[in-house]
Amino acid sequence: MRSVFRDDHEQFRVQVERFIANEIEPYYAQWERDGITPRALWRKAGEAGLLNCAIEAPHGQGGDFGHATVVIEALARANCLGIGFSIHSDMVAPYLAIFGTPAQQAKWLPRMTSGELIGAIAMTEPGAGSDLKAVRTRARREGDGWVLSGQKTFITNGVNAGLVIVLASTNPDLGARGLSLFVVEEGxxxxxxxxxxxxxxxxxxxxxxxxxxxxCLSADALLGEEGAAFDYVTRELAQERLAIALRAAASLEGQLADAVSYLKERKVFGRRVVDYQNSRFKLADALSKSTMLRVFLDDCLARHMAGELEPVTAAIAKLNATDLLGQVLDDLLQLYGGYGYMSEYGIGRAWADARALRIFGGTSEILREIIGKQL
Ligand SMILES: Cc1cc2nc3c(=O)[nH]c(=O)nc-3n(C[C@H](O)[C@H](O)[C@H](O)COP(=O)(O)OP(=O)(O)OC[C@H]3O[C@@H](n4cnc5c(N)ncnc54)[C@H](O)[C@@H]3O)c2cc1C
Incomplete structure (x- = not known):
């Protein structure tokens, strides 16, 4: 048992793994073909207590980030990186819980916890991804409210979302200091x-x-202070990056365990693939590096749960976890031979799914910039 988790986290893990085995894994291949996960899954996840785990009661489940981590890790171990619960629970809901007024929290958070309302966050635009100061989406005041115009792209949970937090400029002359967040509801x-x-x-x-x-948005669509969005986004990045690093490490561990089982079965030239020195060395490297990563990430998680995770440490966690995941999955896929390239085998899906983790939540290059600037 990892020391960062308590008994209640471990008990929750059993529940979450059962939910994934019963409600997600049997249908996941179909959802991959459909290009979307049904909204009904979110209701079921809400009923089972898997959404907004770390949001305070009464609007959320009243757990802590350890409970949120249990969900993140279980989905990644089960090779279900396409399920967008973490953005909803660990990114969108915290913006409302931290920066929203009591009225905004009461209006939206309970419905997000039940899975009735699915959350998304829309920052990236065709012309602004790494450089968020360049966003062109505008919100101008009109009467008591606002008028929002613009376009966003690559938005996770976008089609299913009933609520979207949108980054817009309310004063282009002020650059980053002129950015604000708005809550926009579907319909x-x-x-x-x-x-x-x-x-x-x-x-x-x-x-x-x-x-x-x-x-047209009413006055209460503004989330937090006008012009404060850049500070809010910066403040929330540590949790977002840690969440991605945790996904990466759990995916790596899950795929490594599956690969060991497969390579013990598969025979080539009369020998099990696992018995070739090259295979053992690749697996040994993967296990050694993932063990080091796990110790570091558990330390980051403990710090985060104590409210002490530094943004640069979170950037180091995401950079290392996602880079290592990419390298290891590529090696593992090679060890599967042609089967590794077939969609039927989980390793191919994990390899393709994992690629996005080096891009969203701050690209690896942006993270190196952040880490390098602190030297
Ligand atoms: C699957 C997926 C889901 C996503 N979900 C969301 C979401 O829910 N909400 C949302 O708002 N966005 C989302 N994104 C967008 C994501 O955050 C952006 O793609 C990311 O921030 C990079 O922005 P960009 O694509 O515009 O690349 P660009 O910013 O155009 O970068 C292009 C290249 O330039 C490099 N680069 C940029 N700046 C520097 C620099 N200073 N030094 C060195 N190199 C640099 C980058 O690292 C990259 O290699 C998602 C993206 C993907 C792929």
């Missing part, structure tokens, strides 16, 4: 969604474009 006139984007992996994830054409 308001002028808000349209594109179909799921065709991606090289995470096919069951309904990542899409969002369009805002003079969308």
């Amino acid at each position: 308001v006139p002028g808000f349209k969604k594109g179909p799921p984007l065709a991606k090289i992996g995470q096919h069951s994830q309904d990542t899409c474009e969002l369009f805002f054409d003079d969308v």
